[in-house]
Amino acid sequence: MSSLTVTDEQVSATPAKVIQPAWVRVMHWINALAMVLMILSGWQIYNASPLFGFSFPRDYTLGGWLGGGLLWHFAAMWLLMINGLAYLVTGFATGRFRKKLLPITPSGVLHDVRAALTFKLGHDDLSVYNYVQRTLYAGIILVGVLIVLSGLGMWKPVQLHWLVMLFGDYPTARYVHFFCMAAICAFLVIHVALALLVPKSLRAMIIGR
Template sequence: MARREKNYQHPLIVRVTHWMNFIALGIMVTSGLRIYNASPIWEFRIPENLTLGGWLAGARMWHFFGMWLFVLNGIIWVTYNVASKHGRNTTLFRSSDRLGIVPMIKYYLRLSKHHPPTTKYNSLQKLTYTLIPLLALGSVLSGIAIYWPVQFSLIAASFGGYDTARIWHFVFTAAFVLFFFGHLFLVAISGWSNFVSMITGWKRAEEN
């Protein structure tokens, strides 16, 4: 008969930064959509009930609050994962992890019934967690190019100018949204215990 036990999966700092990212991104995306509506890049507008801020100035206040929360939280997360043995061994992508990418893709696409052997995070997760800081950096820099195009003209120029920087900022935002829904999908198919472990730190496992 199977015996259930609990394994400690996620340290407190990992759980706190995870949920703070969720809050910060939610604030930035919804307030950013309100800012977009004030001066649309394309012909469509976002429904008001999906936006935050009420008016342009209010949306900017929320956006900057979310941005500072996101930046400070990101600095803590990156510092922890680079400086700690736990972060380096379990979260960051290494050259040896590249061999596990294709097997994991096949498993997620249901082309293989066997879950590839992994440690705490599989190769795709490690690759994603390693690339996310680069995506975040691009989002912050393109935001700076939009809000201070004169003061930071070199950054604005690196994105191709003000108008192009707005498109890049939108693309970075869309990438974060896709990551969020992809993350939810993978959590859903991997079991409820994975979600609970990101709250409590503990994950139930089965032993025969």
Template sequence: MSSIIADADRTAPPKRITSKVIQPAWVRVLHWINAIAMVIMIMSGWQIYNASPLFGFVFPPSVTLGGWLGGGIMWHLAGMWLLVINGLLYVTLGIVTGRFRRKLLPISASGVIGDTKAALTGKLSHADLSTYNQVQKLLYAGILIVGVLIVLSGLAIWKPVQFQYLTAIFGGYDAARYVHFVMMASIVGFLVIHVALALIVPKSLRAMIIGR
């Protein structure tokens, strides 16, 4: 009997290993375009900042883009259009496909606190990459809001006369610069956390490259 079972096991077709699509193609493409646009915007923005610092420091030339104020502005405007067009596509598809609703909702204070405690104690599970935990939901929803504010404050700085009402909402040109800087710092902080998590959980980076 045992030999019959063994023969059956040898002749049985091998089990197919299936992989689950975590990140659809449109998400992956827009994600990497957005990453390139953000690097251009941040580095060129630091070049522009150095021309008229808001605080008592400047950024090292090695992390800036453009070489001078005019060059920084040209790179910043190029990155701006790439970021805005890409961002509009991402938000539109995120809403139309229902991805935002599935991925980012619901968010609760108790859930965020619980997942934060679990993360700090090393008990937060990363087994299911298709579902965001409450901390991820909060961060991703928050960065969307930050993205809107940095674009609006940027427009207020870029065209303070044409967008005078928008500039006034931010409290004037100088106040808009501070808002823009704080939003930039928030995005940089998010990127640091985002990259760190990708390194801690490498399969999440693989999913953003191959989708599975």
């Protein structure tokens, strides 16, 4: 059991410490796939009866027509829900959420947003999230919970009526579902742009180090 005690020499001898554990990486990429499938099929479904005065370009929809979009949406939802649930349980059980995402203080967020906008936000230690990251990651988890709950409510507005009531009524749940999608798309743009700006963070999400 002596290997449990790690000396400074051993630490510096290892190439780099694991920044993203394997379960985070696996679930992250499953979620990425599920999200893309859900968004593209969701746009197909939206186009059948648009909430606003626009439709999504056909080339960025999945399924070919409403029926195909629905088949994709209600297949990928299992991937999204099971993976998401496993992520939440593991995140709480391992204490990762608490260690990585908390605390989030207004002054910390303000400071880091200002630093980020002037490109002064350092990324020396990828294992510690700055306040911008904490806010975005915690926020997107909440949006993820909300989009699944509003989606389940729309899927089963009679059997899960209490879930619909949480949002007011069925049409409101539809709007909530749409705006959560919009928030996720906005997050995706920022998230991908930042990952490309700091390539070692992308590497850490692929190989862990």
